[in-house]
Amino acid sequence: MKVIVNYGDLGSGIDLKELLRSFGLVHITDAEFTIDEFADFAKNLGEPLKTEKHTSNEFVQMVSHDGLFENGDVDWHNDWSYGRGSYYGTVLYNIKGGHLADTTFCDMTKAPRKLKDKYRGKMGEYFPPQRLQSNCFTEKQIKILKRMQVRRPFVQHWQGKELLYCSLGTINEDFPDIREFAEQNSHTHKWKEGDILIWDNMRMMHKRNSFTGERTLWRVQFAIGTK
Numbered sequence: 001m002k003v004i005v006n007y008g009d010l011g012s013g014i015d016l017k018e019l020l021r022s023f024g025l026v027h028i029t030d031a032e033f034t035i036d037e038f039a040d041f042a043k044n045l046g047e048p049l050k051t052e053k054h055t056s057n058e059f060v061q062m063v064s065h066d067g068l069f070e071n072g073d074v075d076w077h078n079d080w081s082y083g084r085g086s087y088y089g090t091v092l093y094n095i096k097g098g099h100l101a102d103t104t105f106c107d108m109t110k111a112p113r114k115l116k117d118k119y120r121g122k123m124g125e126y127f128p129p130q131r132l133q134s135n136c137f138t139e140k141q142i143k144i145l146k147r148m149q150v151r152r153p154f155v156q157h158w159q160g161k162e163l164l165y166c167s168l169g170t171i172n173e174d175f176p177d178i179r180e181f182a183e184q185n186s187h188t189h190k191w192k193e194g195d196i197l198i199w200d201n202m203r204m205m206h207k208r209n210s211f212t213g214e215r216t217l218w219r220v221q222f223a224i225g226t227k
């Protein structure tokens with residue numbers, strides 16, 4: 001599910017945290033933030049993750065054609081699947097060329113009971129894909145991630161809803177039936193100038209296709225919710 005908010009209406013009593021909790025995906029149109037304003041905006045959503053790579057502000061990551069994730073296909077995944085702490089919130093701001101690649105989402109609270117029942121009680125193991133390791137992480141971070149090897153249950157209760165969690169691009173095997181559900185129940189966002197998307201990564205699995213050209217988005221990951 002998605003809700004749309006106009007940038008001009010921010011600050012007039014709209015509770016973005018509540019909208020995020022209700023819908024899982026919030027679309028803000030026509031934003032005009034500087035990078036520091038954007039970092040402050042993200043801080044109001046939740047405690048932001050500090051980053052050491054691809055930043056010009058200590059909280060803002062540069063997602064670009066020649067940096068984080070580069071320009072290849074990015075398979076279905078949930079951000080922070082292999083991370084520790086509760087940095088399940090992502091806010092992504094189209095700075096340049098967002099339209100070159102759509103972002104496609106699947107709300108995993110909508111997975112059918114049959115699929116949830118099949119995977120109930122099973123655990124998944126998560127780790128960054130090999131090709132992202134040098135671009136997205138420092139050596140120190142990779143060592144920590146290898147040591148901790150995050151495990152997560154497939155079926156979880158999250159903010160009053162039951163969801164099926166399976167970050168297909170970062171789990172240790174493939175699950176064709178979950179992939180098929182995601183492909184058939186997806187929502188594609190076509191980026192426009194000034195667009196910001198905020199989403200809950202416990203709930204919204206997403207992917208992006210490859211592209212050519214120059215594309216830059218600013219990203220902040222932030223902590224949300226508790227079970």
Ligand SMILES: [Fe+2]
Nearest residue numbers: 077078079206
């Ligand atoms: Fe992502």
